[in-house]
Amino acid sequence: MNVFDSVILEAFQKNNERDPYEDMKIVVASLKRDDYNDFSIMENPKFFRKAVRYSYIQYDGELPVAFAYTREYRYEGNHTGVTISVAVNPEYRRRGYAKLCCEKVIQEAKSDPKITEIAWGADKTNKGSIALAKSLGFKSWYTHDGDIMLRIPM
Numbered sequence: 001m002n003v004f005d006s007v008i009l010e011a012f013q014k015n016n017e018r019d020p021y022e023d024m025k026i027v028v029a030s031l032k033r034d035d036y037n038d039f040s041i042m043e044n045p046k047f048f049r050k051a052v053r054y055s056y057i058q059y060d061g062e063l064p065v066a067f068a069y070t071r072e073y074r075y076e077g078n079h080t081g082v083t084i085s086v087a088v089n090p091e092y093r094r095r096g097y098a099k100l101c102c103e104k105v106i107q108e109a110k111s112d113p114k115i116t117e118i119a120w121g122a123d124k125t126n127k128g129s130i131a132l133a134k135s136l137g138f139k140s141w142y143t144h145d146g147d148i149m150l151r152i153p154m
C-alpha cells in the first residue's frame with residue numbers, strides 16, 4: 001500500500017491522468033449498507049467538481065480505497081470555511097487512512113489564507129466519524145437536528 005498521489009482537484013483535472021471524481025465514486029460504492037453514506041452530492045458531477053476544493057485519495061495499487069475532500073462555505077458575512085467529507089472502503093479501515101486523507105486536506109486548507117474555519121459535521125450516532133474528528137483535533141461546537149458539529153479552532 002502506498003500513496004498514489006496527493007492533488008488539488010483542479011490540478012488533477014488539468015493533468016487528465018485519473019479522474020478523482022470517478023475514483024471517489026468507487027470508494028463510495030464500496031461502503032456497507034449500514035454505513036453513513038450521504039454522498040448524494042456526487043450524483044451531480046458538474047456540481048461536485050465545482051463545489052469540491054481539495055481532495056486527497058489513497059490507493060492500493062490502482063484501487064482507490066479512501067478519500068477526503070473539502071467544500072467551502074461562507075459564514076459571518078465574508079469569511080470562508082471548509083467542511084470535510086471522508087470515506088474508506090470497509091476492507092481498509094482502522095489502518096489510519098481516513099486520518100491521513102483528512103490531515104492532507106486540512107493541511108491544504110490551513111495553508112490557504114482565505115480559509116478561517118475548518119468544520120466537521122457528523123450524525124450523532126456515527127461514533128467512528130466523531131472519534132476520528134476528535135483524533136484530528138476537532139472540538140465539539142454545536143448540535144443541530146441530530147448532527148453534531150465540530151471545528152478546529154484557528
Ligand SMILES: CC(C)(COP(=O)(O)OP(=O)(O)OC[C@H]1O[C@@H](n2cnc3c(N)ncnc32)[C@H](O)[C@@H]1OP(=O)(O)O)[C@@H](O)C(=O)NCCC(=O)NCCS
Nearest residue numbers: 035036086087088093094095096097098099128129131132
Ligand atoms: C469513519 C471512517 C471514515 C473511519 O475510517 P478509518 O480509515 O477506519 O479511520 P482511521 O483508521 O483513520 O481512524 C483514525 C482514528 O479515528 C478513530 N476511529 C475511526 N473509526 C472508528 C470507529 N469505528 N470507532 C471508534 N473510533 C474510530 C480512532 O481514534 C482511530 O484511531 P485508532 O484506530 O488508532 O483507534 C470510516 O469508518 C468510514 O468510511 N465510514 C463510512 C463513511 C463515514 O461515516 N464518513 C464520515 C462522515 S463524512
